[in-house]
Amino acid sequence: MCLGIPGRIVEILDEDLLLAKADVSGVRRNINIGLVHHEDERVEVGDWVLIHVGFAMSKLDEQQAHATLQALQELGDAYETELEELKASRIE
């Protein structure tokens, strides 16, 4: 549960509830963007974010995101488990 996984914002779903759809290694799930989308900071479609338990924790640049993804894939089981748990998620 402590992993942070990079994902790319593909759609802002609800500015009020702060929900966006993110693509994480081909898996598209809803996430909350409240911690990175407020008066001091914004995310837009195409931005990369570090996702932890369904929440975008911080923005990443694209190169960092790819590097982090590769490092996670090298972790093996722990990353696979995290992706499986993400697949089961249906945040509304």
Added chain:
Amino acid sequence: MKYVTEFRNADLARAVSAEISTLVDPGRHYKLMEVCGGHTHTIYRHGIKDLLPDQIELVHGPGCPVCVLPMGRVDEGIEIAERPEVIFTCFGDMMRVPGSKGNLLEVKAGGADIRMVYSPLDALRIARENPDREVVFYAIGFETTAPSTALTLQRARKENIQNFTVFCNHVTIVPPVRALLDSPDLRLDAFIGPGHVSTVIGCRPYEFMPRDYGKPCVVTGFEPLDLMQSVLMLMRQLDEGRCEVENQYVRAVPWEGNLKALRSMAEVFELRPYFEWRGLGFIAQSALKLSEAYTDFDAELRFAVPGVRVADPKACQCGEVLKGVLKPHECRVFGTSCTPEHPLGALMVSSEGACAAYYNFGRKAEERVGARE
């Protein structure tokens, strides 16, 4: 001849390794503590120890939220989960953590409605979908995870969802580190600071380490190369006689942290006067409970959780491993009566637990070290 596990930038890591070697005083033994369980996992998974000179010892810290939960809190979670009106939701990591009479997986097999969720927002959705049931979320985690619980509770309040409560077991990272520094058991030279926790709290909370204890700290990312660079930064500080907080994980950690997250946490949580940690005992102001404004969502109040204290099994030495006093393999039940398949202690359950990481990856590294000696 050092064995190097292959990973991205392995060549660069070898170069960093060579530079670290030039900074080592051959007559000195260096103890660096990695506070975070995610780092422990990376260290074993990638054989980082093999890349470091023998004088540098990595000591595993208390930063695995599943591992530090005392057995009493596990038991109390299970008691809530067994109530017929309850749908109990938790992260997958919690399912196999042993309580004194079994774990959540066994209770689920016995008929309790226990559901693994990826996010607290999934737990809130389940509450929305089941208005006639009491949905409880078993909240665990350091400051990395606490903002997610806070935002979920703010949403629950906004929607006036009344059948949703949180069994709050969030803990904070600074007090246990301070407790370790105050303990006479352990002489540490420096700290590899946690990464994701720091995306929330920033780097400032670690300033007490150099200021009050004379120990350098470097906030560190999760890739193998991040850890190598962090060790290099710490060794440079020790070599030059500097002592400060530095940030290696600049790409994700702002110095001031995430102010939005901190504000949400301040609204939803308050510090508990004290909280019990497995192996470390009671530590003042080291955990969070729901604030006055959120008492309606507090599972401890709704289900009158008694707050019992349950001792660990006698054979289990999780506490010594959590404090960094024992290495996982030095525990008397490691790999015999305590294995990932049949864990006695929480450290063997979570993938971030030092014992599980060591069991899965570290033994091979020890064999390699043994072979070259």
